[in-house]
Amino acid sequence: MPPLASSEAFLDAYQHERGTAFTTDELEIAWAASLWPALHNARAEILWNHPPTALTALLNQAEARLQRAAA
Template identity: 60%
Template sequence: MAGRARRRLLASPLACVLGHADFEAQNLRWRDTRVWVVHDWDSLAWQPEAALAGAASGGFASVPPPTLVPVESSAAFLDAYQEVRGRLFTRDEQEVAWAASLWVAAHNARWEALHGDPPVSGKAVRAQGEERLRRAGA
């Protein structure tokens, strides 16, 4: 699954932007309903905007141990993201976002397997991977 997601991400000609690549709950602090502080700025990445948004859509609610949010939650995140930015993603951007939503969880599943940790992400990847790859066109 990681290989399919990677191939889809690399196939895109989208321009890269600088953004935060570890947009998870433990890295955010809120004031009322607004993000107030984003921590963990060593997680900067040079990726297409859709990949950054997609990665965030897969793990935004994640707290240690990291895992993959339900597909419906990722879809709602991506819908809200596009609404706030004022422009819908193109088909390529949508597919890149869905591939990226799986990429981080696949990395976390790999970590679990290598270190003998409970397979929290691994189970989520097995349960949701095919649907996320289908949405990614991968």
């Protein structure tokens, strides 16, 4: 899971390149969707007893990402 600052930079660059800012709904969806790959990977780590790399990142960033989704 990339750092929050990297995700913010990506979303800003994406909006800039498309020439239009995200609507509030689109930005909410983008932030909420940023959790999906980490959730999927954390599930696999738990199921297969792998080191909790994605789970640790998820636990460290989930609240901040969900706060951005609700902003």
